[in-house]
Amino acid sequence: MLEELDALIRISEIDAKAFRADTELKEIPERMGELQGDVSKLGELLESERQELAEADRLLTAQEEEINRQSQALAKSKAKGARASNIREADAVERELEAIRRSMRDREAERETLKAAIEKRRKSFEKHEKEFGELKAFAAKEQEKADSRLAELEAERSTALAGREEFAAKISGAVARRYDLIRTRRGGSAVSEIKGGCCSGCNMAIAPQQGIRVQRAETLEQCPNCQRWLYSRQALADEASEASADH
Ligand SMILES: [Zn+2]
Numbered sequence: 001m002l003e004e005l006d007a008l009i010r011i012s013e014i015d016a017k018a019f020r021a022d023t024e025l026k027e028i029p030e031r032m033g034e035l036q037g038d039v040s041k042l043g044e045l046l047e048s049e050r051q052e053l054a055e056a057d058r059l060l061t062a063q064e065e066e067i068n069r070q071s072q073a074l075a076k077s078k079a080k081g082a083r084a085s086n087i088r089e090a091d092a093v094e095r096e097l098e099a100i101r102r103s104m105r106d107r108e109a110e111r112e113t114l115k116a117a118i119e120k121r122r123k124s125f126e127k128h129e130k131e132f133g134e135l136k137a138f139a140a141k142e143q144e145k146a147d148s149r150l151a152e153l154e155a156e157r158s159t160a161l162a163g164r165e166e167f168a169a170k171i172s173g174a175v176a177r178r179y180d181l182i183r184t185r186r187g188g189s190a191v192s193e194i195k196g197g198c199c200s201g202c203n204m205a206i207a208p209q210q211g212i213r214v215q216r217a218e219t220l221e222q223c224p225n226c227q228r229w230l231y232s233r234q235a236l237a238d239e240a241s242e243a244s245a246d247h
Pocket residue numbers: 192199200201202203204223224225226227228
């Protein structure tokens with residue numbers, strides 16, 4: 001087999017591996033970014049829920065203070081009633097007392113409604129707080145996994161690329177440049193196997209004369225449609241058995 005073709009096939013295998021690692025190396029940080037985004041979004045929602053709850057608690061305290069003030073006013077009016085010296089005065093005090101009692105009943109009813117609403121909100125807040133804690137723990141675990149996977153991928157990538165130079169030295173500069181160009185245009189692959197007389201990269205039928213040249217593997221043959229370099233599995237196998245026979 002032409003040494004340049006063999007080198008192209010090896011480089012293509014190496015690049016395919018590195019390409020997979022590159023894809024994952026890009027995807028993982030993106031996915032983690034989304035997850036962290038979810039965590040902070042939920043954190044913000046929880047914080048505003050916490051503030052609303054604190055606000056409702058302050059309202060309840062104010063309501064209770066108001067009820068206390070009214071209860072003091074009631075005591076004062078009662079004392080006034082005890083000092084009333086005639087019926088007119090006593091009636092006036094009685095009306096005052098009735099007004100205070102009515103207002104207190106209203107406040108107390110409001111307080112109960114508020115208490116019930118706060119209770120409900122507190123439960124929902126606690127549920128969300130728990131969910132937030134779980135999401136944070138999940139995100140931390142995912143981050144840990146992501147970090148170790150990233151390290152693994154970096155190692156895989158540099159291992160995969162380690163042998164590349166040796167093969168890259170065997171191809172001409174023009175072929176190397178063309179290789180990069182085709183690879184960029186064709187989604188990461190610049191070499192394809194010929195299968196059933198077709199280019200497996202684009203499925204184009206290859207003319208029989210060219211098919212024979214691919215089989216002989218003595219020249220660099222490009223698919224007329226997608227420009228990928230073609231090779232046959234048979235030629236590769238022959239090359240491998242020749243190589244082992246030599247040793
Ligand atoms: Zn093709």
